[in-house]
Amino acid sequence: MAGPGAWKRLKSLLRKDDTPLFLNDTSAFDFSDEVSDEGLSRFNKLRVVVADDDSEAPERPVNGAHPALQADDDSLLDQDLPLTNSQLSLKMDPCDNCSKRRELLKQRKVKTRLTIAAVLYLLFMIGELVEVLSAMISVMLVYVLMGFLLYEAVQRTIHMNYEINGDVMLITAAVGVAVNVIMGFLLNQSGHHHSHAHSHSLPSNSPSMVSSGHNHGQDSLAVRAAFVHALGDLVQSVGVLIAAYIIRFKPEYKIADPICTYIFSLLVAFTTFRIIWDTVVIILEGVPSHLNVDYIKESLMKIEDVYSVEDLNIWSLTSGKSTAIVHMQLIPGSSSKWEEVQSKAKHLLLNTFGMYKCTIQLQSYRQEVIRTCANCHSSST
Structure with missing residues (x-):
């Protein structure tokens, strides 16, 4: 009597069919125990049938059911082999990747451009403030030197254990006075030329001017700081020269050296205060x-x-440049004359008061209407 294995092999031989199976989503598969492993190996090839290929689709039922045709625009048409990655990339819409790349390039x-603009803005800003920063550094150096000299003067006043060579001190002070006189003369001439180049735009009787004879605000701040620096050195050199004469002929009055340091350090502090304030x-x-x-x-208003x-x-903005x-x-009713008003205001600010830049905003006058509710009005009364 034949066993169950022989019966299964017989069924598989009767079902053998060389035509490929056309399957779709509605096709029913029967994976019961009656199907052998050899029969399952025939289900290794799927065929997708769409509405465009209905002429080639078989009219007979396949696997016990008719193929269901779908009317959609799938990019996968009658293919017997699965698509590779390169084929899928070719079938995709190229606009997606291109648009993303374009957006990244734009960003x-x-x-x-923003980085370049920020760097240029920083460089121009530093360039505008170089004059102010150099003036501040010059004054700070004067203060550092003044602090060191005051410390030495205090030590000499307390201990009095120092000796001064009057001849060397006299020669050094005389050379310092001569050098600082020349530097002060050159810087003063440069400062006056710079001031005259800007002073013609302001009227002499304008209350907007300070009470001094010339406009300090229009001078170069760096030149002013250098001039004050040279003036401070000159004053100190004069004080050292006076002390040197006293010590040269009266050595017992050597206390004159720290006393001169105290006096002229205070003078330098007062003369540089204006530079610090303007900076x-x-x-x-x-x-x-x-x-x-x-x-x-x-x-x-006029x-x-x-x-x-x-x-x-x-x-x-910087020395000599106001905005x-x-x-x-x-x-x-005079809104039509806004161009004339703007021109007059601009001429007044730029030419009369010497502004570097100005921005003028004009608006017609509108009386504000106070709107209050009945409750607020009743509570206020």
Whole structure:
């Protein structure tokens, strides 16, 4: 009697069919125990049938069911082999990757331009502040030297155990006086030329000027600091020269050396205070000392068709360069004359008061209407 294995082999021989099986999503598979392993090896090849290939699709039922046709635009058509990665990349829409690459390139270009702009802005900003920073460094060096000399003077005053060669001190002080006189003369001439180049734009009787004879705010801050530095050295050299004469002929009065150091150190501190103040004003973008904001505001109010000056901001960009931002309101009905008003205000700020840059905002005057609800009105009454 034949065993169950022979019966299964017979069934598989009867079912043998060389035609490929056309399967779809609705095809039913029968993986019961009656199917042998040899029969399963025939299900290694799938065929996708879409609506465009309905002419080639078999009319007879396959695997006990008819193929279900789907009317969609699949990119996978009648293929017997699976698609490789390169074929899938060719079938994909190229716009996705291209658009992403273009966006990345745009972002890189924008970042590069922003970085270059930031670096250039930093360099120009440092270039504008070089004069201010050099003046500050020059004054700081004077203060450091003054502190060292004061320390030595205090030590000599307390201990009195020092000897001074009057001849060497006299010669050194005389050379120092001569050198500092020449330097002060050259720097003073340079400072005056710079001041005259800017002083013609301001009227001599303008209240916006300081009470001094010339405009310190328009001078080069670095030149002023160098001049004060040379002046301080000159004063100190004169003091040393006087002390040297006293010590040369009266050695017992050697206390004159630290006394001269005390006196002329205080003079140097007072002369450099103005430089420090102007430097701090520029760094903190304060109002220049040679400009009177109230007077400028009154001058703007005198312009025809100007109702009020709401805001007026003035600050120093660097030595001799001031800028202003002003917000003015026009008389109702005169908005058509805004160009004339703007031209007059700009001429007043740039030419009369010597501004480097100015921004003028004009607006027609509108009376504010106070709106309150009934409850607020009743509570206030």
